[in-house]
């Protein structure tokens with residue numbers, strides 16, 4: 699499995715493409731790039747199987763509407779589903795008069811422990827609430843995508859927005875830091891890190 703990082707959009711959020719080893723099939727993660735931009739960035743790509751969302755905040759769904767218009771399915775935890783169409787719940791009403799939304803998505807609910815196949819490998823969903831009630835991480839063999847739950851340098855996501863919960867994010871961070879120390883951590887903002895490096899801060 700291969701992962702590409704993209705840094706685009708005015709809100710400093712990271713988005714990713716998780717691809718099979720031949721780089722033909724991928725999932726977009728928290729997309730700021732449109733499908734056309736994704737295909738241009740990864741020329742070998744023949745199929746974008748879906749969009750994996752770590753949570754529903756607006757800065758993680760910036761280009762989601764362009765995937766929905768191509769009927770590319772969206773994967774999100776049920777607790778964050780409302781955020782796709784609610785500018786208050788997804789916090790876009792804090793920064794924009796025009797809410798950032800994606801109506802009409804073909805939604806697949808992701809739940810803790812669920813496996814998502816890509817090529818011959820699988821990604822495992824971890825439900826890690828706290829930043830939002832429906833925050834999830836996507837765990838692969840060599841990396842974990844943590845959204846706004848774990849950042850580099852011992853930081854974690856804010857819990858003062860809709861459905862945030864400080865006690866829950868501590869439990870979720872503990873669970874993530876108990877994973878294999880050699881995993882690379884790709885978070886929603888800032889640089890990548892490693893589980894073993896993040897343990898030093900707790």
Ligand SMILES: [Zn+2]
Pocket residue numbers: 753755829846855
């Ligand atoms: Zn967020």
